[in-house]
Amino acid sequence: HGAIDFPDGSFLRLAPQTSIQVTSVKLQTNGNLQAIELQQKVGRTLTNVQHLANGASFKVNGHAVSAEVRGTQFETLVRPDHTNRFWVFVGAVKLTGTTTVTLKAGQEIDADANGKLSNLRSNQFDAADPFPLAVQCAGSVSTGTTAGTVQTSTGDSLATGQTAEVDYSSPGGTVSVALCYPGSFMTLSLLDPSGTEHASRNGTSPVTGHVSGPPGLWRAIVHGIDVPTAEAFAVAFATNAPxxxxxxxxxxxxxxxxxxxxxxxxxxxxxSTGVTISVQGASPTSARIVYDSTVGGLPLSWTIDFYAATPDLGAVITQVTVRGINVTTQVVKNLSSYGGQSISSIPSGFTVDRVYSCASANGDNMMVVEGHR
Structure with missing residues (x-):
C-alpha cells in the first residue's frame, strides 16, 4: 500500500504490486497543482483531484490510453497484459485512446492493450478491490468532522475467522468510525484509549459509530464473521476537533x-518590524506559510508548504522572490547543493500522522500537526 499527497488536497492511493512514475509535476506559486503527469505501468490506483484553476492539468497515462481530469475522483487498473479499466466516483474523466470518451460519475469502461475503448457501463466492482470501499468510508465520516482529521485505511482481504486492526491517534472529541465491505458479513469493534470496548457494530455496509472520548489511541478491530471468499475492507476515522x-x-x-x-x-x-509571517488558505493535507519582509529596504518573500512526510514533517519551497523577482529555482538548487534537501524530512520528536490547515470561527488561520509518540 502506498500514497502520494499533494499540497492542495489531491492524492493518489496505490494498491500492492502497483508501479507509478511521476513524469512531470509543476506547482503554482501558492503551492497548488499547476500541471502533473503520471505513468501507471501496472496495478491499481485511486486518484482524487481537487478542482484545478484554469490552465491547470492532471493526467494519468495507462497503457495506450490516458485520463485527464480537473476535479474528480476515479480509479485506474492496468493489468500485466496491458489492458486497462477506469471507474469514476465523482466528477468526470476525459479518456483518450484510439477514440475519446468522457466518463461520468458512476460509470466504468475498458481499454485494450492498443487503446481501444469499449464496454461503457455502470460501475461494477471486484470484491477484492478496496478503493470503492475507501471512498464510501471516507464519505461516511466526513459529515460533522474536521476534514484534516480523516484517516482512511485499507488492508489485506479478510475471510471467515480472520481479524484486522486499524489504529487512530485522536486529538480528542467525538470519534467517528466506519467499516465498509462489499458483502458477506463483517463486524467492527472499537476500543477507546482506556481499553474499553464499545458495543460491536454490525449491519449493512457502511457500519458506523460515533463515540466521544479523550485524546489517545483508538483501535478498530474488524472481524470476518461469514466471508467464504476473502474480501477487501476499508476503515475510516475522523474527529470533530475544532x-x-x-x-x-x-x-x-x-x-x-x-x-x-x-x-x-x-x-x-x-x-520585529517590517516582517509578516502568516498561514494562508485551508487544506486537509498541508499548511502553507508565507513570509514577507522589507528589512533593510530589501523586499523579500517566500512560501513553504508543510505536509506529513511520515514519520517526519515535510516541507517544500514553492516560491522565493527578491525585489519582486522570482528566484525559486536558484534558491532550491543552491539549498540542494548544500544538503538542503533535508527540508523534505524534518524530525519533530514524534511521528507525524497528519498536517492540515484551517480557519477558526473568528478567522484565525492556523497550521495543525497531529501525530503520536
Whole structure:
C-alpha cells in the first residue's frame, strides 16, 4: 500500500504490486497543482483531484490510453497484459485512446492493450478491490468532522475467522468510525484509549459509530464473521476537533498548532518590524506559510508548504522572490547543493500522522500537526 499527497488536497492511493512514475509535476506559486503527469505501468490506483484553476492539468497515462481530469475522483487498473479499466466516483474523466470518451460519475469502461475503448457501463466492482470501499468510508465520516482529521485505511482481504486492526491517534472529541465491505458479513469493534470496548457494530455496509472520548489511541478491530471468499475492507476515522490553537501532548498523542494570532504576538514581543509571517488558505493535507519582509529596504518573500512526510514533517519551497523577482529555482538548487534537501524530512520528536490547515470561527488561520509518540 502506498500514497502520494499533494499540497492542495489531491492524492493518489496505490494498491500492492502497483508501479507509478511521476513524469512531470509543476506547482503554482501558492503551492497548488499547476500541471502533473503520471505513468501507471501496472496495478491499481485511486486518484482524487481537487478542482484545478484554469490552465491547470492532471493526467494519468495507462497503457495506450490516458485520463485527464480537473476535479474528480476515479480509479485506474492496468493489468500485466496491458489492458486497462477506469471507474469514476465523482466528477468526470476525459479518456483518450484510439477514440475519446468522457466518463461520468458512476460509470466504468475498458481499454485494450492498443487503446481501444469499449464496454461503457455502470460501475461494477471486484470484491477484492478496496478503493470503492475507501471512498464510501471516507464519505461516511466526513459529515460533522474536521476534514484534516480523516484517516482512511485499507488492508489485506479478510475471510471467515480472520481479524484486522486499524489504529487512530485522536486529538480528542467525538470519534467517528466506519467499516465498509462489499458483502458477506463483517463486524467492527472499537476500543477507546482506556481499553474499553464499545458495543460491536454490525449491519449493512457502511457500519458506523460515533463515540466521544479523550485524546489517545483508538483501535478498530474488524472481524470476518461469514466471508467464504476473502474480501477487501476499508476503515475510516475522523474527529470533530475544532479549529483552535489548543495543543495536546498526552505522552502518546500529540497535537501542535501555529496560528496567525500566535505568530503576530511573537513578532510583536520580539520587536520585529517590517516582517509578516502568516498561514494562508485551508487544506486537509498541508499548511502553507508565507513570509514577507522589507528589512533593510530589501523586499523579500517566500512560501513553504508543510505536509506529513511520515514519520517526519515535510516541507517544500514553492516560491522565493527578491525585489519582486522570482528566484525559486536558484534558491532550491543552491539549498540542494548544500544538503538542503533535508527540508523534505524534518524530525519533530514524534511521528507525524497528519498536517492540515484551517480557519477558526473568528478567522484565525492556523497550521495543525497531529501525530503520536
Amino acid at each position: 479549529c483552535s490553537a489548543d495543543n495536546v501532548d498526552t505522552g502518546g498523542v500529540v497535537r501542535e498548532t501555529l496560528s496567525n494570532s500566535q505568530i503576530a504576538s511573537a513578532l510583536a514581543e520580539s520587536g
